Amino acid sequence: MKKSFLSLSLLFAASCMLVNQAQAQLLKRLKDKVSDKIENKVDKALDGDISSKTTNGADNAQTTINQKALASAELPYTFVQGTDSIYFDDFAADITGEMASHWKSSGSGSIGTVSTFPGKWLFLKEFTSYKLKNDQPLPEDFTVEFDIITLSKGEARDLNSISFGFAHNNAISNYIGDAYNEGAITQTEIHYWNKEIINSSSDNKKYNTIKFPLEGYAIGKMHVAVTVKKLHMQVYLDKEKVLDTDMFASNPETKYFYISTSTNLDNGARIGVGNFKIAGL
Numbered sequence: 001m002k003k004s005f006l007s008l009s010l011l012f013a014a015s016c017m018l019v020n021q022a023q024a025q026l027l028k029r030l031k032d033k034v035s036d037k038i039e040n041k042v043d044k045a046l047d048g049d050i051s052s053k054t055t056n057g058a059d060n061a062q063t064t065i066n067q068k069a070l071a072s073a074e075l076p077y078t079f080v081q082g083t084d085s086i087y088f089d090d091f092a093a094d095i096t097g098e099m100a101s102h103w104k105s106s107g108s109g110s111i112g113t114v115s116t117f118p119g120k121w122l123f124l125k126e127f128t129s130y131k132l133k134n135d136q137p138l139p140e141d142f143t144v145e146f147d148i149i150t151l152s153k154g155e156a157r158d159l160n161s162i163s164f165g166f167a168h169n170n171a172i173s174n175y176i177g178d179a180y181n182e183g184a185i186t187q188t189e190i191h192y193w194n195k196e197i198i199n200s201s202s203d204n205k206k207y208n209t210i211k212f213p214l215e216g217y218a219i220g221k222m223h224v225a226v227t228v229k230k231l232h233m234q235v236y237l238d239k240e241k242v243l244d245t246d247m248f249a250s251n252p253e254t255k256y257f258y259i260s261t262s263t264n265l266d267n268g269a270r271i272g273v274g275n276f277k278i279a280g281l
Contacts, residue, residue, distance in 0.1 A: 077239040079225045082143040082279030087132065089276045091120035104172050105130045112272065117149045117221055121272030124162070129176040129260040131167075138166070138255045141281040144226040148190070151270045156192045156218040158269040160262035163189040164224070166255040176260045185255065186247045188235050192217065197242045199235070203249035210242060228255070229281065 094111045107128035165186040179187040179200040189198040225236040230251045235243035
């Protein structure tokens with residue numbers, strides 16, 4: 001009986017030892033697995049961080065290169081002023097408050113001054129077109145230059161738009177609203193409301209629209225330069241080219257210059273023009 005009890009005790013002790021060893025081995029395996037997972041996660045995190053840093057560094061370097069490329073991509077200003085003077089007018093001899101003496105209109109206009117921009121300016125009325133009184137048509141090849149000043153309470157869209165171009169005749173009895181009426185051939189519209197430049201021709205049905213940062217001209221001065229050579233026409237606004245294509249259907253073709261305002265000038269906005277230079281090439 002004692003022997004049996006002793007045997008059972010020894011067997012139980014041995015079983016406990018085996019169980020303890022098995023549990024210890026199991027715990028070790030679990031610990032190793034957890035440790036491996038943690039190490040793997042850390043390695044991946046480190047790899048991801050290094051990769052992210054490498055990628056971000058490459059992206060930042062490429063962005064810097066792109067910005068430098070954009071900054072250096074300045075297109076040349078190729079406008080060349082004509083040398084054979086046809087017309088010049090800075091309104092210096094005109095009386096303030098009166099209409100410009102060398103211009104005619106379908107409505108009204110007044111010579112005025114403003115402290116922001118030295119000199120005299122022809123301030124335009126809405127829904128009105130203007131042409132030179134001189135009935136001599138322009139030559140085949142010539143340039144036109146003038147300045148536009150804009151005054152508003154802070155919103156360029158209040159200026160609505162101003163347009164200019166060439167017409168077949170020098171009549172000014174009616175408003176020229178586009179390139180398809182009142183004998184007009186071409187029109188370039190500076191559309192402050194939509195921040196667009198719109199070019200059109202009734203001669204060859206050309207029409208194009210481009211975006212332009214006109215929100216910066218709520219109060220400002222813009223220089224306009226136009227070159228016409230036979231059928232071809234170029235337009236620059238503050239040295240940025242906005243037109244360079246054929247706009248006329250035949251050569252020679254009678255051409256007269258005109259300017260038109262929009263139908264509305266809102267919130268007291270005003271548009272003035274001046275410093276006109278027309279010269280043959």
